[in-house]
Amino acid sequence: MTPGMKTVLEYLTSIPAWYLATSVDNQPHVRPFSFAAEQDGKIWFCTATTKDVWEELLQNQLIEAxxxxxxxxxxxxxxxxxxxxxxxxxxxxAGYDHLTGLNEHYDGPNDSTLVFFSVEEPKAWICNHDEWVPVEL
Incomplete structure (x- = not known):
């Protein structure tokens, strides 16, 4: 894992919730997320195929967190x-444990409604009020 990837993952896992935005038909949709993990040098998120966010991702894969x-x-x-x-x-x-810890209900980690998606072509910045610092991923 690159140092930049480690920094991004640390941000996403050190706080109780962060926000993921999607956009469909020129309408942004923002919702809290709280699971992030690394696998194969990529950041991965978890949701369920029964949620609106999954349907939105099927229509437009561009995301911002x-x-x-x-x-x-x-x-x-x-x-x-x-x-x-x-x-x-x-x-x-880990995703199953995390989501069931939020009181969501699934039939185990291999439940067919649980779905994991990666962040492809990532670009990241960290801002401290004074400047934007690009993160090398």
Whole structure:
């Protein structure tokens, strides 16, 4: 994992929630997310095929995430959602544990409604109120 990827993942996992934006038919949609993991040198997120966000990603894969980490500034992460779910068993278990910890209900880590998507072509910046600093990914 690159140092930049490690920084981005640290931002996304050090706070209770961050926000993921999608856009369909020129209408932005923003919602809280809280699971992020690394696999194969990429950042991965988890959701369910039953959620609106998945339907939106099927229509338009462009995403943007933002996270405010008090004392560290905020992160902006842009990219394209890679919709091919290649989550390994460890990440599937972590995603399942995380989402069930939020009181969501699934039939285990291999439930067919759980889906993992990667961040392809990522670009990231960290801002501390005074400047935007690009993160090399």
């Amino acid at each position: 933002t996270a405010w980490w008090p004392g560290h500034g905020w992160l902006i992460l842009r990219g394209r959602a890679g919709l091919e779910d290649r989550a390994n068993a460890e990440m599937r278990q």
